[in-house]
Amino acid sequence: MTMTNSMLINGIQVTGDGEAFSVINPATEDAICQCNMASVDQLDQAVAAARAAYPAWRDTPDAERSRLLHQIADRLEANADELARIIVQEQGKPLALAQMEVGAAAGWTRYNADLEIPEQVFEDSDSKRVIGHRKPLGVVASITPWNWPLMIAIWHIMPALRTGNTVICKPSGMTPLNTLRLVEIMNEVLPAGVINSVLGEAEIGSAISGHADINKVIFTGSTPTGQRILVNSATTLKRLTLELGGNDAAIVLPGSDVDAIAEGLFNSAFINMGQTCAALKRLYVHESQYEAVCQKLATLAEQQVVGNGLDDTTTFGPVQNANQYRQVIELVDDARNQGARILCGGSPSADKGYFYPPTIVADVCNGTRLVDEEQFGPVLPVIAYQDVEQAIALANDCSVGLGGSVWGSDTEQAGQIARQLECGTAWINNHAEVLPHIPFGGCKLSGVGVEFGLEGLLEYTQLQVINAPK
Structure with missing residues (x-):
């Protein structure tokens, strides 16, 4: 060509x-x-x-x-x-x-x-x-x-x-x-x-x-x-x-059907290898379902085939450039050094190319660079919370406000919480969907x-x- x-x-x-x-x-x-x-x-x-x-x-x-x-x-x-x-x-x-x-x-x-x-x-x-x-x-x-x-x-x-x-x-x-x-x-x-x-x-x-x-x-x-x-x-x-820039937060409400939402959560976080402005970049899960959500996401991540985008079997491509690749490596290594659990992935490929597998990071919190900074790559930090008010405060504790989402079986409750998120678009049981007829923009920075x-x-x-x- x-x-x-x-x-x-x-x-x-x-x-x-x-x-x-x-x-x-x-x-x-x-x-x-x-x-x-x-x-x-x-x-x-x-x-x-x-x-x-x-x-x-x-x-x-x-x-x-x-x-x-x-x-x-x-x-x-x-x-x-x-x-x-x-x-x-x-x-x-x-x-x-x-x-x-x-x-x-x-x-x-x-x-x-x-x-x-x-x-x-x-x-x-x-x-x-x-x-x-x-x-x-x-x-x-x-x-x-x-x-x-x-x-x-x-x-x-x-x-x-x-x-x-x-x-x-x-x-x-x-x-x-x-x-x-x-x-x-x-x-x-x-x-x-x-x-x-x-x-x-x-x-x-x-x-x-x-x-x-x-x-x-x-x-x-x-x-x-x-x-x-x-x-x-x-x-x-x-x-x-x-x-x-965005550092979009999602909140999973207590009592959510984990099996029903896991694929949506994963796809929202890892669309385009996580290199999307309005991708889900911080996931807050109630402590009662924290391990279940983490393990389900890790299973989905491990099913991905990382490789050259022109190969028929590839479902997950490389990070686009060397600087972003190094940023992803640095943020995951920093989280690991602070005691985070790397549930899957977590290491760059030894092969040529900017390949980094989809990575789920547990046991992190606000204040960790991986949570506070936009990773813009194939990594999702999952943070446990105790009550919904705490989750809203943690989600809003951020200088940017592009998108956010709330996931749960009670869509009326989810809507009430979504209106409290400080972001330009708040989705319910969805994230990162942009459509030509629906206005899209951010608040804060x-x-x-x-x-x-x-x-x-x-x-x-x-x-x-x-x-x-x-």
């Missing part, structure tokens, strides 16, 4: 003028492609192209923009196998999960294509009519992470285009290849300059967040990087959507703004009020 390593600016393939870097396959640690970062001058060229394309795209009839997004979804489906295999090679996830990512990306595109913004009528009296309508912002910059590289790019790009904005897309340098290919595919449908891609790390990210001709930045990634974007954007007061649904779409627009006498 030939990997696209070129950026695309104003419809033209461009090689970056900046530093060369290798894209590494985490299953083999081998370089699969060489790319070059953009220079700041090339970023300026991309912004200028998006700015020049903006008036015509803004004025494109709404139905035509909808049609073109559906056409992009058609192209995603036509190239699904290629995109999925690129994802596996640069991100590591099993092929079936990568195929799901591509399918969801096409579905999310179609959902956005069909979204409509209703006119708001604030007053319609004998004397006046006051209405609100939504205008696009201008140029939107998308900065995406390495865990769901195609899916999150779609989340950022499609509502921006749907509402009449033009886009600059900067993927993670860890996983740039499928996003570069995505932008190529989109340029088969869209006018030149409507969507552009650039590569780079801190220098380009900083230039994006401070750029006077970029009207909005949407970023998914770590809280420290989000904070830097917020500071850099202050002089231009550009709009921001920041979906930042987990971000600013929301994505998805009409509320998410409106974040790409400016409200203008028209106040007219009759």
